[in-house]
Amino acid sequence: MNVSFDKVSVTLGGQRIVNNVSLTVPSGTVLGLLGPNGCGKSTLLRTLYRAQKPSSGVVRVDGDDVRSLGGRDVARRIAVMAQESTQEFPITVREMAMLGRVPHQRGFGADSTADHELIDTALREVGAVHLTERYFAGLSGGEKQRVLLARTLVQQTPVLVLDEPTNHLDIAFQLELMSLATSRGLTVLTALHDMNLAGEYCQNVALLQAGELQGFGRPHEVLEENVIRAGFGVDSRRLEHPITGRPLVAVARLDPQPASAAQQQHINHETKTVKEHA
């Protein structure tokens, strides 16, 4: 199911957060949204799942404007793993995952055996089945992300939105989560900070800066040194990953500010260490 943004702009409190962004995510591909903090990645994603109304432009899923579809219809097409996870009341992991069934059910009735089986399967897939009867609030950050991912799987949608899914996760689980999310043939849109994760898991990346689309295409085509410098204000070199052989982006601070002698020595030392390791 393809997703397209057509000249989408968002203005909040007189400030243009997203400016005239047009891009298409073909069905079954993974798009990585890259850009510095506050560049409008999350806001752009929010227009897709109807949490933010665009000031102008149209967001379509499978050709239909998401604003003209009902909330429920959109929730049957798009599942979201958002950054927020407020937790004031005791909810078990099973109940949290069961929320993924909300768009598919009506009325007061109990959950069907099929629903429960779906949840058991999803929790097993994300490696959280041992947490099923635990309380969500008592889980570690990584365990919570597993459960939230399971909820999106339970929602059984063709489109998956991940808003910085790898925040606060250890490196191994960052890789595990990205492959779990991208290996199911779904259309995935994910906001990311790590260019190398994007290079590894995304067919396309979109680079946003101050709400404007600066680049769109294959990761290694978009992530040129001059583009990274303009987008993130950092220097970078393209290397070859010694293990996977894929392109690897190494970043460094651009024109370091003059530092005190002591700091300078420290920086020199660190640079040397990095070189030795490389």
Add this chain to the structure above:
Amino acid sequence: MNASPRTIPTLPRPVVALAPARRATLWRRCGATALLCAGIVVVILLSTSTGPLATSLSDAAKIISGHFLPGMVWMQDGTISVSQDQAVWNFRLPRTLLAGIAGASLALAGALLQTNVRNPLAEPYILGVSAGAGVGAVLAIVSGSTAVAGLGLNAAAFVGAAGATVLVYLLARQGGVIAPSRLILAGVALGSLLAAITNFLTITTEAQNVYSVLFFLLGSVSAASYPQLILPGIALAGVGLYAMLRSRALNAMLAGDETAIALGVNVTSMRRTLLLATALLTATTVAVCGGIGFVGLVVPHAVRMIVGSDHRRMLPLVILGGALFLMITDLLARTVAQPAEIPLGILTAAVGAPFFLWLMRSSGARAAGVDR
């Protein structure tokens, strides 16, 4: 830093292994429902047979069933005196039912409000609605027992509550959206203002009125009659039905606005409807019974500790539990200090607080994350 296991620990457990836990919850829930229903029947009988005029449990049962089922022999054969019939059917039953409806309404209002503003400390009175009812009632009492602008005590209290609802709604709204924190702050501030007005009216009125004012503010169902049951009953039935039908959406709201929207819930309109429903329940109850505190805060928490936060499980128990709790409280209110009656608000706190604290310290509560 993060201690999450990176390899999938142990073998995936078979589905069957999870079933017992689910079945246990189901039993717990059915058991709790049956227990509460039985409790309500028992308390109705106890309550209608208790009073200055001696009536046995079976006589009370006979009188109540005799009024519902036509042609029962004991209604005509003289075994039940007219005054017994009068006491049970016209005085004790309506007040017990009113206590039940009020308890259920306040507990339901509390549960919905806690979910609506996603704050476990919320309770119906935090909206300032009861303070509005207080102003209306005190105005009615102070300006003479007859009426304010042609309104009786209950009607004046309802108008006050409705006025406070409109005010808090307008104050909490910004750009068509009601933010939970703004709602709480507006409610608390408005409540304080209205309480100040009530206190001023109370302190400046003649001494003989102060007792009536206090009696209303602390809550009572002693003057109940059948017509008084109608409005609160309709409000309870309507809001209860709405809440149960929307219980999945309520569950989604517990996880946060963003998540709820992504799950297809129209959070803005849901929040508005819930706020009005809560205010309606509170206003109809407070107008008739006065300020009965604590029920709306404690009953939802107690139920969550027993069956969890899923609204499909907790809402029926909240309604039944609130009803039973206030019925028992009313029975105590008119027996412990006979012949005097203790205002309900005093007893709900005196009975409810120790029970709640005990529940809070128990292991079930710790598992439910109350320790956090």
